[in-house]
Amino acid sequence: MVFVGLPMAALLWEASSEGTQSFWDSVSSPEAVAALKLTLITSLAVSGLNAVLGTMTAWVLVRDHFRGKSVVNAIIDLPFALPTIVAGLTLLALYGPTSPVGINVAFTQAAIVLAMMFVTLPFVVRTVQPVLQELDPEVEQAAHSLGASYVTTFRRVVFPNILPGILSGVALAFAKAVGEFGSLVIITGNIPFQTEVSSVYIYGRIESGDSAAAAAVAVVLLGISFLTLLSIGAVRHFATRHDRA
């Protein structure tokens, strides 16, 4: 706890060392605000995409059967095992200036979304999958035989059960997207006010020796991480209480 806590204390200390006014000035500088706004918007978009595509992928992995499914299942964890800088480079190879398919999103905001989607892909799949596995397919079949359509069955039977899983997966994906760095440095070009996210902004401030400004924005990210963790805890707490009732 000391190992984790002490560096965080040093961070808070640096951010507050020159008073609240200077902290506020650093956080509200136009470039910092633009970076934070961009980070939050892209992270939210990526979280939404993850919620839909991740849930679908989890459903396919649990309920569908086809050859090579176990390989597909193993590949889901690839973004976790692959270094983020390599992820950025591979995305640039396919969707950059030398793209063999003619799609070039390098140095645009679309690239940010793409890279964030890559690194957050496993989260929702891996939180929804075990819940779906536990869920008895007979319940769904019963709903079907009673005349419920696919959509109705999903909405009324499956969805309420997997919602806590989706929410905690989305929260993890959001936290990861907000803090993402390695996969973004290469593909976004880091253009201030356009493709510069907060983590890259912090890195830039450190490089130019302005650690007070870096610390101020870092404290904001720390706060977001902390809130996300707390909300995951709350979702878990609510989900288990719901079970017992």
Added chain:
Amino acid sequence: MRNLFTRLGLRVVALLYLAVILLGPLAIVFWRTFEDGVAPAWDALTTPETINAFKLTLIITAIAVPVNTVFGIVCAIAIVRRKFPGKALLNVFIDLPLALSPVVVGLALFLLYGREGWFGTWLSDHGIDVLFALPSMVIATIFVSLPFVAREVVPTLREIGDEQEQAARTLGATGWQTFWRITLPSIRWAVIYGVILTTARCLGEYGAVAVVSGRLQGETETATLRVQERYDAFDLAGAYAISIVLALTAILVLVAMTVIRPRGEAA
């Protein structure tokens, strides 16, 4: 009939999603690397700087993984078996490295060990280099890979319960004996799984190490930092070659995860 269409439709979308985001990009890099045969990739990999970078990554991993394994097991036992004030806080703190930006981690360590940091002044007075040297890179790597062993071991410990441990105690076993003979064997797959995840994270760490290392070529440059350096120097072949080695390692990790997971869940 409609069921079939929905199922096929979902399958196609899910597979397409994985192909577009994951497999496509990776396949292109493999193709580009070996476009002109194996020789150029091999030459790019065997430059002294690149070999040095890989060595450094391995040294850091070799230190960070054992430390985090011991720490993870101790933390997991404390969280599951003991009651102490601040336990809820420990629970949040142990997950924090997962949710925190690596750059923020790097900055926090930078502020702690830097020349004007809390420890930095004392350390530099005693001639110990932490920042822009191996110690800070090891500390940063330990920090970001901290939660994995504990997170795998905690649920397993909860599941097995403590009846066997209590039985061992009443039969006169010491705490150590109970741990080595009862607890550790029953959590071993969870520990191994956690170690694999930790290793993957250590090998691939970029952001935190980028901040604290100073990126001195041939001195504090790890494999991932080297990828960026080669890219910035317009040496795409070099960047790709190193990436391929790292990607192959990642695939090995995936294979290990797939082999071990069913056993861990059966236990």
